[in-house]
Amino acid sequence: MSDEPLRSPLDAVHTALGASFTDFAGWRMPVSYSSDLAEHAAVRTAAGLFDLSHMAEILVLGAESGAALDAALADKLSGLEQGRAKYTLLQAEDGGILDDLIVYRTGPDRFLVVANAGNRHVVAEALRDRIAPFDAIVEDETDDIALIALQGPLAEEILRNVEGFDVPALDGLRYYRSTPGDFRGHQVLVARTGYTGEDGFEFYLAPDAAPVLWEAILETGAGSGLIPAGLAARDTLRLEAGMPLYGHELDPATRREGTGRSARFVRDGRVLVGLEAAGRRAARAGYPVIHGGAVVGEVTSGALSPTLGHPVAMAFVDPAAAKPGTVLAVDVRGTELDATVVPLPFYRRPAASTPKES
Incomplete structure (x- = not known):
């Protein structure tokens, strides 16, 4: 190879x-x-x-394709109207996240599953295994x-x-x-x-x-x-928008609790939050989050926000430190810098430029 x-x-x-x-x-x-x-x-x-x-495109086809995806993924896809899309997860048996996906219903018996590049084969193989009992097939169309x-x-x-x-x-x-x-x-x-x-x-x-x-x-x-x-701008844009990235906010140790707008991501008992700080020094993935002299979490993504002009980060922190308005600290190369817990996302586009969802 x-x-x-x-x-x-x-x-x-x-x-x-x-x-x-x-x-x-x-x-x-x-x-x-x-x-x-x-x-x-x-x-x-x-x-x-x-x-x-580089993204992976995988088709699920057949008379029972909707029911098959209901069994294979974290959310109900069989009720999705033709022409609509849904964000969902591929989970392991213990609930850990194997990948996050966008699923489009492109026909009565046809769905397009879009997976992250690094998880192409994991997703395709899991789908083939999980839909085997149904009248449906999986076709990996990524190369086409x-x-x-x-x-x-x-x-x-x-x-x-x-x-x-x-x-x-x-x-x-x-x-x-x-x-x-x-x-x-x-x-x-x-x-x-x-x-x-x-x-x-x-x-x-x-x-x-x-x-x-x-x-x-x-x-x-x-x-x-x-x-x-390029990818660098895409990463700071998605961070400002509070969108999780597989390998940072999402991995097999991460679970989703709840559904819809109330859903939250949890890892090892800690919850995903947004952090905002003053100054120009940004926290990066892996930096410890501190409260009361103790480590209470870890940064998963961070950058100096080009739009907002100050550092932002996402981090998993202990539930007791996750309330919006709580002032924590991030260890940035040996210096503890204050960071405040804030709701995600950090940035929302103006309402006038936001297309309706239905």
């Missing part, structure tokens, strides 16, 4: 744009093109274009699907002006919904989903069509402030 990382169908496009690359979950992916801050700011104020072709995301307050305006991109149901496409589209003869699944905290779209299409769509979107949005954005 080759040790060479997998390459996106857009790899040559990224090289031509001068991208800096990183090895991410076995893929060579662009971490940035210009500056992390510029790419982050573009998504918050205009739009950014992301290559997410590219994924591009257009995110930001101007995303819809840009999409509407891409020459040759026809999305008949765009007017009624609300948050966490998907619809078929056509880009110059290529079928595209257009989903109003994303991982940035902004409005935006994700486009699932054949790999050979991805470079042409990428170039068409960039050309259309060039005068609006649209720029390509």
